[in-house]
Amino acid sequence: MADKRAESVNSDSDSTDDVVVGNVNKFAVVPSGYTGKPKKGHLIFDACFECGNLGRVDYISELEYDLFIRPDTCNPRFRVWFNYTVENVRTDQRIIFNIVNFSKTKSLYREGMTPLVKSTSRPKWTRIPAKNVYYYRCPDHRKNYVMSFAFCFDREEDVYQFSYCYPYSYSKLQNYLDNLEKKNYKFFNRELLSLTVQQRRLDLITIAQPQDNKQESSDEKQRIIFITARVHPGETPSSYVCQGIIDFLVSNHPIAKVLRENLVFKIIPMLNPDGVYLGNYRCSLMGFDLNRHWQEPSPWAHPTLYAAKNLLMGLDRDSKVNLEFYIDIHAHSTLMNGFMYGNIYEDLDRLERHSIFPKLLCGNAEDFSMTNTNFNRDAMKAGTGRRTLGGCLDESAHCYTLEVSFYSYQTSTASQFMPYTEEGYMKLGRNVARTFLDFYKMTGYISTKPSSSIVPKPYNIGSRDRAGDNNSESGVKNLYDDPYYTR
Numbered sequence: 400m401a402d403k404r405a406e407s408v409n410s411d412s413d414s415t416d417d418v419v420v421g422n423v424n425k426f427a428v429v430p431s432g433y434t435g436k437p438k439k440g441h442l443i444f445d446a447c448f449e450c451g452n453l454g455r456v457d458y459i460s461e462l463e464y465d466l467f468i469r470p471d472t473c474n475p476r477f478r479v480w481f482n483y484t485v486e487n488v489r490t491d492q493r494i495i496f497n498i499v500n501f502s503k504t505k506s507l508y509r510e511g512m513t514p515l516v517k518s519t520s521r522p523k524w525t526r527i528p529a530k531n532v533y534y535y536r537c538p539d540h541r542k543n544y545v546m547s548f549a550f551c552f553d554r555e556e557d558v559y560q561f562s563y564c565y566p567y568s569y570s571k572l573q574n575y576l577d578n579l580e581k582k583n584y585k586f587f588n589r590e591l592l593s594l595t596v597q598q599r600r601l602d603l604i605t606i607a608q609p610q611d612n613k614q615e616s617s618d619e620k621q622r623i624i625f626i627t628a629r630v631h632p633g634e635t636p637s638s639y640v641c642q643g644i645i646d647f648l649v650s651n652h653p654i655a656k657v658l659r660e661n662l663v664f665k666i667i668p669m670l671n672p673d674g675v676y677l678g679n680y681r682c683s684l685m686g687f688d689l690n691r692h693w694q695e696p697s698p699w700a701h702p703t704l705y706a707a708k709n710l711l712m713g714l715d716r717d718s719k720v721n722l723e724f725y726i727d728i729h730a731h732s733t734l735m736n737g738f739m740y741g742n743i744y745e746d747l748d749r750l751e752r753h754s755i756f757p758k759l760l761c762g763n764a765e766d767f768s769m770t771n772t773n774f775n776r777d778a779m780k781a782g783t784g785r786r787t788l789g790g791c792l793d794e795s796a797h798c799y800t801l802e803v804s805f806y807s808y809q810t811s812t813a814s815q816f817m818p819y820t821e822e823g824y825m826k827l828g829r830n831v832a833r834t835f836l837d838f839y840k841m842t843g844y845i846s847t848k849p850s851s852s853i854v855p856k857p858y859n860i861g862s863r864d865r866a867g868d869n870n871s872e873s874g875v876k877n878l879y880d881d882p883y884y885t886r
Contacts, residue, residue, distance in 0.1 A: 632682075640824050671703065726798075740800040762814070785799060
């Protein structure tokens, strides 16, 4: 690494000043004193696209660049998510990129996590090899933590894209939901719950068999499962998990059919569309961490949260429904595996009931960890959805935060951590969905007996406290022998 930071090129701010406003836009970085059109090898950086984030580039040498993450809109505290492109490269050009202004010191980069890359001719995201990535405290940047990675460009005609994690944009969600609507499923309904400050859609998805097709009497209460995701815009794995849940619930799988016949799933796939579009990590357009404002959301400052909470409280008051689950999906930047946060209650029976679903999920998903699962009432989390709704909804409602690692998971049978892929995140979502059958069969609500291939094997809920521990003596194993889940 260069010992001395060179003067910033094409930048109005001093090189030691970390203030960053706006994304770079087709920004050609050339050596000091150079004039004229950029040559091949004078890299051009761009982050002016949906979900993009790169605020500044400093030229250190022809082999090295310092990159500055643009802080969240209206909130300089959060600088984690990055997503940018590089073009005008030279074949076999070797570069070191230093991302120098992370707002977090503790990071999965310490555990082997690496950035993702794809290019025009290779559109599948892949991880940069761990041997090329370094995370360290840097004396040249006020002893802040820096993530440096070496990369060799190999195709001059390609545009290369680098990202913190797998992007999942607002437009991607809209296209996905548009395609589902075109299928005209009788059990799928999409509605506009609210608009954001920038007039983007807050979509509400309902998945359930139409009431007139159900066998139960009309006076029986509907059982509602409410799921939200992406309140923190940079936590993109939550969108893949949520899509996995939706994909499974609309599928022809026998478990999905049973769930649709007995339960009503209401899903808000993206609680913070503006933050997602802007490439923020944690905040909304106005700089709010929405997951700290559930107690008293404002209709003008937090319109999506306001609409979501009003809907939830309305369902809670409705005498015709039981709101039984609220699950908010997140991604975690320092821990491995999937896991849950739950609430602590004075009522021991309620607390015991609250622990059942995570244990059942642990029996289905090899990447889910009961070791990382935690039940608490941390004062710092008082304004979160899980804490707020756990205190104001009916005591029959189970409120959780579902977390999944930005990086990897480990099973009981593997000695090494397995990096998540987009498919891996969606697989966790499918496993979350099918766990509802286990829960409602255990409670006796779903008494119908589907085909033997989907009948869960009985086991002791308390027998397992580690992810993926297929202990045949305790009767714990993957409950459904179906290649759909094991591929």
